[in-house]
Amino acid sequence: xxxxxxxxxxxxxxxxxxxxxxxxxxxxxxxxxxxxxxxxxxxxxxxxxxxxxxxxxxxxxxxxxxxxxxxxxxxxxxxxxxxxxxxxxxxxxxxxxxxxxxxxxxxxxxxxxxxxxxxxxxxxxxxxxxxxxxxxxxxxxxxxxxxxxxxxxxxxxxxxxxxxxxxxxxxxxxxxxxxxxxxxxxxxxxxxxxxxxxxxxxxxxxxxxxxxxxxxxxxxxxxxxxxxxxxxxxxxxxxxxxxxxx
Amino acid sequence: xxxxxxxxxxxxxxxxxxxxxxxxxxxxxxxxxxxxxxxxxxxxxxxxxxxxxxxxxxxxxxxxxxxxxxxxxxxxxxxxxxxxxxxxxxxxxxxxxxxxxxxxxxxxxxxxxxxxxxxxxxxxxxxxxxxxxxxxxxxxxxxxxxxxxxxxxxxxxxxxxxxxxxxxxxxxxxxxxxxxxxxxxxxxxxxxxxxxxxxxxxxxxxxxxxxxxxxxxxxxxxxxxxxxxxxxxxxxxxxxxxxxxx
DNA sequence: CTAGCTTATTTGTATGAGTAATTTCTCCGC
DNA sequence: GCGGAGAAATTACTCATACAAATAAGCTAG
Numbered sequence: 072x073x074x075x076x077x078x079x080x081x082x083x084x085x086x087x088x089x090x091x092x093x094x095x096x097x098x099x100x101x102x103x104x105x106x107x108x109x110x111x112x113x114x115x116x117x118x119x120x121x122x123x124x125x126x127x128x129x130x131x132x133x134x135x136x137x138x139x140x141x142x143x144x145x146x147x148x149x150x151x152x153x154x155x156x157x158x159x160x161x162x163x164x165x166x167x168x169x170x171x172x173x174x175x176x177x178x179x180x181x182x183x184x185x186x187x188x189x190x191x192x193x194x195x196x197x198x199x200x201x202x203x204x205x206x207x208x209x210x211x212x213x214x215x216x217x218x219x220x221x222x223x224x225x226x227x228x229x230x231x232x233x234x235x236x237x238x239x240x241x242x243x244x245x246x247x248x249x250x251x252x253x254x255x256x257x258x259x260x261x262x263x264x265x266x267x268x269x270x271x272x273x274x275x276x277x278x279x280x281x282x283x284x285x286x287x288x289x290x291x292x293x294x295x296x297x298x299x300x301x302x303x304x305x306x307x308x309x310x311x312x313x314x315x316x317x
Numbered sequence: 318x319x320x321x322x323x324x325x326x327x328x329x330x331x332x333x334x335x336x337x338x339x340x341x342x343x344x345x346x347x348x349x350x351x352x353x354x355x356x357x358x359x360x361x362x363x364x365x366x367x368x369x370x371x372x373x374x375x376x377x378x379x380x381x382x383x384x385x386x387x388x389x390x391x392x393x394x395x396x397x398x399x400x401x402x403x404x405x406x407x408x409x410x411x412x413x414x415x416x417x418x419x420x421x422x423x424x425x426x427x428x429x430x431x432x433x434x435x436x437x438x439x440x441x442x443x444x445x446x447x448x449x450x451x452x453x454x455x456x457x458x459x460x461x462x463x464x465x466x467x468x469x470x471x472x473x474x475x476x477x478x479x480x481x482x483x484x485x486x487x488x489x490x491x492x493x494x495x496x497x498x499x500x501x502x503x504x505x506x507x508x509x510x511x512x513x514x515x516x517x518x519x520x521x522x523x524x525x526x527x528x529x530x531x532x533x534x535x536x537x538x539x540x541x542x543x544x545x546x547x548x549x550x551x552x553x554x555x556x557x558x559x560x561x562x563x
Numbered sequence: 564c565t566a567g568c569t570t571a572t573t574t575g576t577a578t579g580a581g582t583a584a585t586t587t588c589t590c591c592g593c
Numbered sequence: 594g595c596g597g598a599g600a601a602a603t604t605a606c607t608c609a610t611a612c613a614a615a616t617a618a619g620c621t622a623g
Contacts, residue, residue, distance in 0.1 A: 184495070
C-alpha cells in the first residue's frame with residue numbers, strides 16, 4: 072500500500088530524531104558548534120571521556136558524532152581525534168543545521184546571506200512554477216492563501232500557511248535539487264515574520280503581494296510571476312532590514 | 318549480492334569516510350537507494366539480519382544507517398523498522414548524495430535539474446563576485462584559467478582547474494549558504510565535460526567564454542559578469558543537451 | 564464495537580574487549 | 594648532526610552480547 076504523504080508533515084524536520092539519545096547528542100553538539108562554542112579546528116575530548124561527561128554510552132555518543140560528521144560539521148580520525156571542520160565544509164543548507172543555527176539567535180550576517188539566497192532562488196522558482204504548476208499545486212496555493220488570510224501571520228497556523236505557500240511554489244518548479252532548498256527558504260521566511268512582528272505594532276499586510284504572485288502563477292505567466300516574487304521578497308527584505316538596524 | 322566496489326581510489330572527495338566500514342555501508346546503501354534499488358517506502362531488513370548479510374557488526378551497520386538518516390535518505394523507528402524516506406526528504410544538495418547519485422550513471426532528468434539550478438545560481442553568484450572579489454580571488458581565478466588553458470579539459474588537471482575556477486567565483490560571492498551549493502555546481506560542471514567529450518571529437522573551446530567572465534569579474538562589473546556567466550552556462554547546456562538526445 | 568491492556572518485534576542503549584590506523588618518538592646507519 | 598626505518602603510544606573503529614524502551618498489532622473485558 073503506497074501512502075501518498077505529499078504535504079503531510081513538513082514542519083518538525085526530523086522531530087523524532089532528537090527524542091533518542093544519539094539525536095540529542097548531535098543536536099546539543101551541533102548547536103554548540105554553530106553558536107561558536109566549539110570553533111573550527113578545535114579538537115573534542117576523546118570518546119570515552121566525552122561520553123562519560125555527557126552521561127551517555129559510547130555507542131550513543133558515536134552515533135551522534137556520525138550524524139554531525141555526515142553533515143560536515145566534524146571529522147574524526149584515529150590518533151588525531153574528532154575535530155570541528157572548517158566552515159566551508161559545513162553543509163549550511165541541511166535542514167537540521169539550519170534549525171540548530173536558529174536555535175540560538177542567528178547572526179545578522181547569516182540572515183542576510185539567507186535573504187540573498189532567497190532573492191536569487193525564489194523569483195526563478197516562481198517563473199518555473201508558472202510554467203509547470205498543476206491543478207493540485209494551484210489548489211494548495213489557494214488554500215494556503217485562504218488560511219493565511221484567515222489566521223494572519225500572528226498565529227502559528229497563519230505562519231504555517233505562509234510556509235506552505237512558498238513551499239508549494241518550490242514544489243511546482245518540478246526540480247528536485249531546487250526543492251531541497253526549501254528549508255533554507257523556510258528559515259528566511261520564518262525570520263522575516265519574527266523580525267517584522269518584533270519591530271512593528273501594525274505590520275504591513277502581506278496579502279496583496281502574495282495574491283499578485285498567486286495570480287501570476289495561476290495565469291501561467293513566468294515573467295510576471297518572477298517580477299511578483301521579486302517584489303514580494305524585496306518587501307520582506309525591507310521589513311527585515313528595518314528590524315536589523317533600528 | 319554484489320559487493321563489488323568498482324574504482325577504489327580514483328577520486329577522493331571525502332575519501333576517509335568510505336574507508337571505514339560504517340562509511341562503506343552508508344555508501345553502498347546510499348548508492349542502492351539513489352539508483353532506485355531501494356524505492357521510497359521500502360522497508361529494509363532488520364538490523365541483525367541485514368548486518369549479518371553485509372558481514373559487518375550491528376554497530377557498524379547502525380552507524381552507517383545514522384549517516385543515511387542524517388542525509389534524509391532513511392528513517393528508523395522501533396517496531397516499524399528502517400524505511401527509505403520519500404524523495405522530497407532527501408537532501409539532494411548534500412555532497413555525498415550527489416557523489417552517490419553520480420556513481421551510477423545519473424538520470425537525464427537529474428542532470429537537467431542540476432543545470433537548471435546552475436543557470437539560476439551561477440549568474441547571480443558571478444554578479445556578487447564581481448562586487449566582492451578580493452585580490453586573492455582574482456589571483457586564484459587567474460591561476461585556474463592558466464591551468465585550464467595549459468592542460469585542457471581532456472586531462473584531470475584541466476578539469477580540476479575548471480572546478481576551481483567556478484568554485485572560486487562562488488567563494489568570492491561571500492555567502493555561506495550559497496557556497497554550500499558548490500558541490501551541486503561542481504557535479505553539473507563535471508558532467509558537462511564528460512558528455513561533451515563523449516559526444517564530440519573536437520569539442521568547442523571553453524576558454525573564450527571563461528576569459529570573458531574572468532575579465533568582467535576583474536573589472537568589477539556585476540551586470541557584465543552576470544551576462545557572461547549566463548552565456549557560459551547556456552553554451553555548456555547546449556553541449557550537454559546535444560549529448561543527451563543524440 | 565470500543566477502550567484499554569498485553570504481547571511480540573524492532574530499534575535503541577550500555578559495556579567491555581579487542582583491532583586498526585596514524586602520529587610521534589626512537590634508534591640506527593650514515 | 595641528519596634522514597629514514599621501525600617501534601610505541603594513542604585514538605578512533607569494530608565486534609559481540611545483554612538489556613531497555615518504544616510501539617504496532619492483537620486480545621480481552623465491558
